[in-house]
Amino acid sequence: MKITGNELIALGHTPKKWFNEALEYINENNLDKNEMLEYLEQFKSPDPIPLNENPTDFIINIKAENESENDNVEKVINTMKVLMKTPTLIAGAIMPDACPTGPEGHIPVGGLVVAKNAIHPGFHSADICCSVMLTDFGKIDPKEVLDAAHSITHFGYGGRDRGSQMPMSQELMDAFRENFFLNEERLISIARSHMGTQGDGNHFLFVGISKNTGNTMMITHHGSRAPGAILYDKGMKIANRFREEISPETLKENAWIPFETEEGQSYWEALQLIRKWTKENHEAIHNATLEKLNTEKQDRYWNEHNFVFRDGDLFFHAKGATPLDDKFMPDITGPRLIPLNMAEPVLIVQGTTNDRNLGFAPHGAGRNFSRTQHKKSLTHKTTEEIFEEETKGLDIRFFTNDIDISELPSAYKNAQNVRSQIEEYNLCEILDEVLPYGCIMAGDVQKNAPWKRKKKFSK
Template identity: 45%
Template sequence: MNGHDLISAGFKPGKGFAQLLAVANDLEVAGYSPELIFEQLRLHVPVEPEPIVLRTNDIPFGDFLKDSVDPTNAYQVANYAQVVTHMDALMRVPTLKGGAIMPDACPSGSAIGTIPVGGVVAADNAIHPDMHSADVCCSMAITVFKRQDDPKKVLDVAQAITHFGPGKRAKSFVRQNKDLIQLIGTFADNSFLSGLEGKAEEHFMTQGDGNHFLYLGHLESTGQLAMVTHHGSRGLGAGLFKRGRQFAQKSLRGSRIPPHQAWIVADSKEGQDYWAALQKVRLWTKMNHFAIHNTVAQKIGNAVDQQFWNEHNFVFQRSDGLFYHGKGATPSFAGFSPDDSGLTLIPMNMAEPILICGHMNKPEALGFAPHGAGRNMSRTQYLREFEAVTPEHIDVRFYSGTPDLSEMPGAYKDAATVAAAVTRHGLGNVVDRVLPYGSIMGGEFRWKHRK
């Protein structure tokens, strides 16, 4: 028996072919018929795994953006078309079982099939780093103070103690927080967090740039002073995301899955480690929010009446076992986190009220609500084509000293339209609002100009 005989029987030349031929000849000498020889050889041929590929057709997703689009507004129409194009491609990923786009959705990235801001997907036994975003656990936190206070004085104090954008806090300063040090002490046991301890210390009690802010106002219902912060996990989360993405892409090397859609198998050792790392980064971010809030409360000598928070760039596992990835989408279902208060925060822009919503758990929205009022165009396009007007009826401040004009209210979708969509679609039950006094934002930093 020779190699041609094996090829005619369906065996492919390559690694191990010579060994198969040697076995065939031994069996032939032993008196086996060709049919029995080929049957035995097939038991020795390693089974090639089917290549992991995208679905040929997408699956349906909930669309809560379409009916908020003004057909006469070219920017809104273009924004909607891009969001739907990305979602159509995204819903071909084989791990995904459902998806939705929120009324504030906008594109995020040029690679087709990138999850939009305001996008939600449910994945089976998979965690997709790019689908919870690099700004891991970007979130909102609120403190309601017991007594009234001069809002200007409070904003002055907040501006003096907070820190936005690049730069670090002194380690001697943050190490006074014993809970922080205890949390960081657990990083060494996790391959995705080990080595990021320095980032966790240096970036504690700092906030981001761009659309991150510290917002001061009062509750519409009671008039109580309220402070809201918006930021993620800073350099710590960015480091975790980078490692998670690299592992996901490496593990799917050779597949036909685009790199930005790669995943970590959730029930693998690495998947369990990554999930545990996400929970630790979540704790860090919550700690970071309320360290800022409690320091302000201490400085102004005002007692805290209520505090709660919620993530909008994160992964949540629900009772059905699926992993729900929200990128710029706010959970609106009971028990989304161990410390779920039953309320979620939905900001719009620096000049508009922040919505406080009770959960609605809309099935078609996968139990999510918007995270704010997204953009209809890029920052560059907005600055090129529109006049950026700073609102005069609120106290607007920029940490860097230079206004970031791309963050003006006109850069965002109409707040009233998004808020109306939340109610119209039953995405959240608006129970109160924080009416604005003023905001501190990062502003323009030198590194942006260099870039």
Template identity: 45%
Template structure:
């Protein structure tokens, strides 16, 4: 009888495939095949090792530098992208005008990075903040923006953690999907407790006036909260396990789940559940404000970043801090894309352009030239005058003030220069709410 030790002696690499290989080998042995015939059959069964490319594929760089700091940022982004484009599943890539590095490990996808992958979903390419997104509601009444901000501050929660149990529940159809999916089952408590909340970091509620109508508008920015973060942990573990088998030389942060596998199909469905949860989360916050003030809705739409999309070419397009800007990217596509810049600047509303160099994406904001810690070491920013800037915990987060971000006018110019999108409307700022510096050991301060 042929066993695993015999296969190793013959030079085969151990792995999950050994189980099936031994069945074949012993069936052939029983049927009278000699060792040479068995070896040849097993050689065809042995999975081939997937390796990194020697050179990275070319990618679009749709970003300009106006000073040395910006050029250093772009250089770092390009280094990461060049390493990233060596990952064997990737077929195309692009860098948005808001690009900045998002990790120290070489080949980490930058914020503002887009990659198209074949038969692969990479959790690390959409990050733990799954389906981070923005939604706007334009109200059909000339209301004082200050009153709207006051109500937002009252009806939702900013910062870590969730609501008290039972205050607002996830809609039953969404919860049913969470329970049924193997990636989301067991995360019901996260989904429920974080429903109707805003989050921390750069997640905000912004109130302004829509330029085209003169009506007040509420824009919220957040992702799938603790629910999505836990889903990401599960997916990352599955991806590392899969890649360790088929492509041992690929770094863990570039690991993937084979999209056509059972795990891949289940995770794709889990991502759609997270998307539905997040869209509903935006909507419940907007409706709480609307109901509290007795207003009606004139207009509403949303769009996501930090997500994965599949096009008709079959590839999976991962946008890390990049927003889909092609018509029909989803069943609920509105034909417009929201691009917030900073609390003191208008939120841009783009018309879809489907720019091929940008792989159909647009920037999700203004981006940074320096990380939070580096910026705070070198700057002492002040809250801009004329803006009602509020911080839920009571202490401003200086790393979220406008000075921490790239020049908004420059980003807007690059959107036009590279044909990424056409600005068709704006939301003029009144003020915003963020979590603020809720504790001294916030995640970005930890080593």
């Protein structure tokens, strides 16, 4: 009698890729029932991995400095308590800039967790390798740098038009084509068009003066744009396939790819390539600005603060946390950067691993309220009044020419409180500060979004 998939399902097996191969082997060799059961043993799924009933404690490097911060801190701690039930996690920490990103159990911004032999795409999110780069322009007028950068950079939706694209290196394109997750011509085409772009949200181009040297410095903040978002989507689909089989109790957002699998190895390699793309993206903007000004850089360094970092079989997932320990950065060339808001200095810091920071520092100032809540709290003032009050004395520009009040200083946590908690919890050492001159951000990209313009035109 020919054995079919129904017999395998009746024996408790879930239909999978191996079904056809197994059925072919069983029928060609006319296995009897006992022989068949023995043969099928190799395909038996392991028992599901349960959630941690007694999750590992996490380090709390945050406290409410005033009443408005109480709710935020409570939510951050509660979401971490649920998150740490994820079976792979062995350590965690929250930073002074932490804020929740969704329902309980989702990793908060300013959260750091350590997984054993597992990569969690949901813990780095779609904005893979969100990062900052600094170039020291020496003794040059900061307005000249800001003007030159403004003529070169690109914010908003999508990539650059074909005639204004910045080149993506051939070496990187070749590497994309050799990776399982990135070997897609559509993705590579998008990566090419997004080179030299900064997106929207809290991404910026900041120009200021070093407190220590008086030199003008430019700092860019953005991630891997659409190429990273595409990789994230693919990674989440693979992770959830594993989750359904090995740990269905785990939240979908916390699914993981086992590192020892072929998919895990390929995803890790893809993350490193997306990291290289992001660094190249920063460099494209910085180098074009230097060329426009016909000058050379005095110094340059960078760091990501939204990535996965490896130390042996441990994977440190930083959802908005700045790596301090040199072991996390293969191309380390200088100290690290912590931006706060457009009206505050960018902190230049250094540090080592200690019993509170797990080798990381905060990545910025964070938020106490959502963008929508913040906007509602300011409805008694005009946008122009808010802008004037919060940016006085600074050269603040929005790429779309539409002010985004959800990115003004009051939208963020009190910068002094974040700095004081950095010191209180001994997270890192501040070496220098880049005092603000001016800043470029995307602006209110929703106001005149392309699809809104088309809709209006069609009426």
